[in-house]
Structure formats: C-alpha cells, structure tokens
Amino acid sequence: MTCQECGERPATLHFTKIINGEKTETHICEKCAKEKGEVEPGTNHFSIHNLLSGLLNFETPIGESPAQSYYKPEISHCPKCGLTYQQFTKIGRFGCSECYKTFSDKLDPILKKVHGGNTVHSGKIPKRAGAAIEIERKVQNLRSKMKEYIEHEEFEKAAETRDLIRTLEDKSSSEGGE
Amino acid sequence: MSLQHFISEAVSPWMKNEGPDSDIVMSSRVRFARNLKNYVFPILSNREHNLEVIEEVRSQFTDVPDDQVGQLELIEMDDLKPIEKRVLVEKHLISPNLIEHSKNGAVLLSENETVSIMINEEDHFRIQCLVAGFELKKALSLANSLDNWIEEKVDYAFDERKGYLTSCPTNVGTGMRASVMLHLPALVLTQQLNHIIPAINQLGLVVRGSYGEGSEALGNIFQISNQITLGKTEDDIIEDLQGVVRQVIEKERAARRALLDNSRIELEDRIYRALGVLQNSRIIQSKEAAKCLSDVRLGIDLGLVKGLSKSILNELLILTQPGFLQQYAGASLTPTERDIKRATLIRERLELEDQLTKNVEGDEQ
Numbered sequence: 001m002t003c004q005e006c007g008e009r010p011a012t013l014h015f016t017k018i019i020n021g022e023k024t025e026t027h028i029c030e031k032c033a034k035e036k037g038e039v040e041p042g043t044n045h046f047s048i049h050n051l052l053s054g055l056l057n058f059e060t061p062i063g064e065s066p067a068q069s070y071y072k073p074e075i076s077h078c079p080k081c082g083l084t085y086q087q088f089t090k091i092g093r094f095g096c097s098e099c100y101k102t103f104s105d106k107l108d109p110i111l112k113k114v115h116g117g118n119t120v121h122s123g124k125i126p127k128r129a130g131a132a133i134e135i136e137r138k139v140q141n142l143r144s145k146m147k148e149y150i151e152h153e154e155f156e157k158a159a160e161t162r163d164l165i166r167t168l169e170d171k172s173s174s175e176g177g178e
Numbered sequence: 179m180s181l182q183h184f185i186s187e188a189v190s191p192w193m194k195n196e197g198p199d200s201d202i203v204m205s206s207r208v209r210f211a212r213n214l215k216n217y218v219f220p221i222l223s224n225r226e227h228n229l230e231v232i233e234e235v236r237s238q239f240t241d242v243p244d245d246q247v248g249q250l251e252l253i254e255m256d257d258l259k260p261i262e263k264r265v266l267v268e269k270h271l272i273s274p275n276l277i278e279h280s281k282n283g284a285v286l287l288s289e290n291e292t293v294s295i296m297i298n299e300e301d302h303f304r305i306q307c308l309v310a311g312f313e314l315k316k317a318l319s320l321a322n323s324l325d326n327w328i329e330e331k332v333d334y335a336f337d338e339r340k341g342y343l344t345s346c347p348t349n350v351g352t353g354m355r356a357s358v359m360l361h362l363p364a365l366v367l368t369q370q371l372n373h374i375i376p377a378i379n380q381l382g383l384v385v386r387g388s389y390g391e392g393s394e395a396l397g398n399i400f401q402i403s404n405q406i407t408l409g410k411t412e413d414d415i416i417e418d419l420q421g422v423v424r425q426v427i428e429k430e431r432a433a434r435r436a437l438l439d440n441s442r443i444e445l446e447d448r449i450y451r452a453l454g455v456l457q458n459s460r461i462i463q464s465k466e467a468a469k470c471l472s473d474v475r476l477g478i479d480l481g482l483v484k485g486l487s488k489s490i491l492n493e494l495l496i497l498t499q500p501g502f503l504q505q506y507a508g509a510s511l512t513p514t515e516r517d518i519k520r521a522t523l524i525r526e527r528l529e530l531e532d533q534l535t536k537n538v539e540g541d542e543q
Contacts, residue, residue: 126334130338
C-alpha cells in the first residue's frame with residue numbers, strides 16, 4: 001500500500017478514527033505523518049485538553065456581532081503564575097494551585113460539566129495537611145448518623161454518637177489552640 | 179543479546195504473575211496526580227524549578243518503607259537515548275507526554291516495575307501502580323501507601339473543597355484515574371461491544387483502545403477507566419468501575435461459550451490460521467501481528483491451542499512495537515526492516531516456547 005499523501009513511499013501508519021460512530025481510515029508514510037502532524041501511536045494528538053478548551057469557550061457568543069467585538073474582555077490573571085483566563089481556555093490547564101482560587105467564580109460550571117455535576121471533593125485527605133479537615137468530616141458524618149438514630153428513636157445510640165462528636169471536637173480545638 | 183534475555187528484560191516482572199480473571203483482564207492500574215504546594219505546575223515552570231523538584235525527589239524518595247515495592251530508581255529523561263525512552267512508553271511505564279513536552283522529566287521506577295512515579299509531567303507527581311489481572315483494590319492500596327509516604331515529606335497542593343489540585347481540571351478532586359486492560363475478542367467478533375460501549379459511557383466511565391483516545395484497539399485490547407474524579411471517594415470510584423468490568427467479563431465469557439457452541443469449527447479455523455501466520459510469516463505489520471496474537475491467545479484460553487503460555491499475547495504485543503524491535507536489533511530500522519524483524523522475532527519466540535515445553539516434559543519424566 002502506498003502513502004495517500006505523497007503516493008511515493010509505502011504507507012506504514014494506519015489511522016482509524018472513529019468520530020460519532022463514523023469510521024475513517026488513513027494510510028500514510030512516516031514522513032508525511034510528521035509533516036501533517038499525525039503522530040506515532042501512543043501520543044494523543046487530539047487530547048482531552050483540546051476537548052476541554054472547547055467547553056471553556058462557552059462564554060464567547062457564537063456569531064459575535066461587530067458592535068460587540070469593541071467590547072474588550074476583562075483580563076484576569078493569576079497573581080502567582082501569571083496565567084490569564086484567556087490562556088487557560090486555550091491550553092485547558094492551570095498553571096499553579098493558586099489558579100483554582102483566582103478563577104474560582106468561573107470554575108464550578110466547568111467542573112459540573114466534566115465531573116457529572118459534582119463540584120466538591122469527598123475523597124482522600126492528605127494525612128499531615130488535612131488532620132483538621134479529617135476531624136471536621138468525621139464530625140459531619142457522625143451528626144448525620146445521630147439524626148438518623150433520633151428519627152428511628154434509638155436514643156441510646158444517639159447519645160453515644162453525641163459523646164463521640166464531643167470528644168472529636170475537643171480534640172480538634174485543643175490541637176488548634178496549641 | 180539472546181532472545182531469552184531480551185524477553186526477560188522487556189517484560190515487566192509483574193506481568194509474569196497471573197492475577198485473578200487473567201483469561202480476560204490483563205492488568206489493573208491506579209494513577210494519582212499530585213502537585214507540590216509551593217511550586218508552579220510543570221506546564222508553566224522553568225527548568226530551574228523542575229530541577230529543584232527532581233533534586234528534592236533524589237534526596238528523599240529512593241528508599242520505600244514497603245517490602246512489596248523495594249528500591250526505587252530515579253531515571254532522568256535527558257539521560258536516555260530516544261529508543262530507550264520509546265521502550266519505556268511501550269511498556270506503559272511512562273507517558274508519551276513525558277518525553278515530548280516535559281522539561282526535565284524523570285521517573286522513579288521500582289525494580290519489579292509495578293510502581294512508576296513520573297516527575298514533572300503534566301503534574302509534579304504521577305504515581306502509577308500496575309498489577310496483573312483484575313486487582314484494582316490491590317493497586318489502590320499500593321498507590322495509597324506510596325502517596326502517604328510522599329506526603330510525609332512534601333506539602334501537597336490540596337484544597338478542602340476541591341481536593342488535590344491538578345493542572346487539568348479533569349483530574350481535580352481525587353486526582354485518581356483507575357483503569358483495567360481487557361482482552362475482548364469474542365465481544366468484538368460477535369459485534370456486541372459496539373452496543374456495550376455507549377452504555378458504559380453513560381455511567382461516567384470511558385472505553386478506549388490500549389493507546390488512548392480515538393485509537394482503534396490493537397489486538398482487541400480495551401481500557402476501561404473512570405472519567406469523574408471529583409465528588410466521589412476513591413473506593414466508590416473503584417467499586418463502580420469494578421462492577422462494570424465484572425459485567426463485561428461475564429459478557430465476554432458468555433460470548434466465548436456461544437462461539438464454541440455454535441461455530442466451533444469456524445473458530446478453530448480462525449485460530450489455527452492465525453497461529454500459522456505467526457509461525458510462518460517473513461514480513462508482518464504490527465496490526466496483523468496484533469490481530470493474530472489476539473486470535474491465538476483466545477485459542478489458548480479456550481483450550482484449543484495447547485503448549486503455549488498465556489502470557490504470549492501480552493509479551494509479544496509489547497516486544498513487537500517499533501521501539502523494542504529497534505532495541506533488539508541494536509539499530510534504527512526502516513519500516514520494512516521492522517516488519518521483517520517483527521516476523522523473525524515472533525517465529526523465534528514461538529520456537530523458544532516449543533523448546534521450553536519439551537524441556538518441561540523432559541524434566542517431568
């Protein structure tokens with residue numbers, strides 16, 4: 001099989017792209033592939049970031065009228081790494097941990113889209129940095145348990161849970177006070 | 179280099195273990211993305227900062243307090259030849275991104291290659307644990323213990339509400355991507371997979387070929403992983419993934435049984451033809467090799483082909499990739515030379531298998 005691009009060299013790279021169930025095949029040689037920007041297997045030439053930046057551009061109105069283009073979009077940038085929101089929409093990635101604060105007002109709609117409607121972390125907490133957070137979360141869990149016990153009129157268990165909550169809260173306040 | 183020695187170098191030690199459900203699940207993987215609080219993420223940082231990160235790693239992170247892992251070796255990308263880097267990618271130990279886009283990229287690799295921690299990739303740390311078979315929980319607990327060990331010594335970028343902060347918002351929260359590599363020849367052959375994939379996607383999971391998005395599955399190998407990283411606990415994510423994979427495994431087994439019951443002779447024909455191609459071809463492209471290897475592996479799993487070890491598909495799929503072929507040849511090869519070398523390597527490997535089986539039989543007598 002010869003290369004579809006140059007028609008000279010043998011085709012050694014065979015791409016099958018499936019987009020919305022539609023399958024297209026391309027057969028090209030390595031040289032043309034490099035020129036075309038198609039890359040070797042294992043490299044994501046169309047990555048999640050391209051898709052993501054598509055999602056991020058939702059603020060730009062489609063078919064912008066000439067009058068609107070006089071309007072200069074506000075340029076907010078991260079004080080720590082200097083990333084602007086415009087740059088972020090292009091590369092789809094943040095430059096530092098501070099970016100999450102800088103762009104926080106724009107972040108939740110994006111996170112909802114990407115994470116099935118979720119915006120708040122509920123997984124692992126780092127041991128050292130998160131000791132206080134860990135306690136706070138335990139207390140919240142116990143509170144909701146206590147409520148359940150009360151609803152089911154299991155008052156003994158509810159009282160036990162209340163004592164547990166007190167111990168935990170004492171512990172966290174004494175640690176905080178030191 | 180002798181073939182046997184080359185193979186033992188090429189195949190990660192963990193791959194030789196047979197994990198649970200190894201007739202279908204080739205490997206389970208858990209990856210954590212982590213960043214350092216005080217440094218700009220690698221995508222915007224300069225070489226100087228990246229070097230500081232590497233030095234920090236070199237001074238603190240080579241002795242793991244965990245017997246299953248052993249020593250970690252720090253390998254810097256700048257010290258490797260292009261072919262050596264390619265080989266690490268083909269073994270799934272590092273990402274193509276680490277080679278192409280990272281400044282001062284490095285990897286901490288455990289001796290048995292179960293653990294690889296990429297440094298200065300998209301995030302400062304990418305902790306990856308790979309285990310054989312269907313063992314997501316084992317991979318998770320290993321990743322957790324490494325994560326805890328690293329966190330004892332450095333400050334992670336963590337936010338109470340957003341979790342572990344990652345460069346890409348698609349990873350934020352747990353920073354965890356869990357995935358399972360599956361060999362699904364019967365679901366492909368019976369065209370059921372086309373119906374299963376959209377259903378899996380609706381559950382917040384992703385199915386892709388073994389080499390990432392948009393790629394066709396080489397050798398009928400598919401990867402299923404979680405898409406959502408925020409708002410669910412690590413255990414919940416793993417359990418959801420496990421539940422779905424469990425069902426896919428059952429469906430694949432049912433399809434295999436149905437093929438055996440309804441079209442045994444056609445199946446045998448296909449499998450033995452594939453074996454014939456592998457044993458006799460002199461020039462073979464990677465796509466055809468992968469297809470034949472998949473057929474033969476199915477034959478082994480169904481007990482139709484005897485005297486070949488199960489690991490042959492995993493092994494040869496890795497060995498016959500361009501990087502490995504060139505490393506074996508000790509030189510860079512043109513595409514045609516590669517196809518010839520690939521055919522030779524496969525034939526030699528199958529002959530080696532023959533000898534091994536005979537030796538074992540001899541020992542037993």
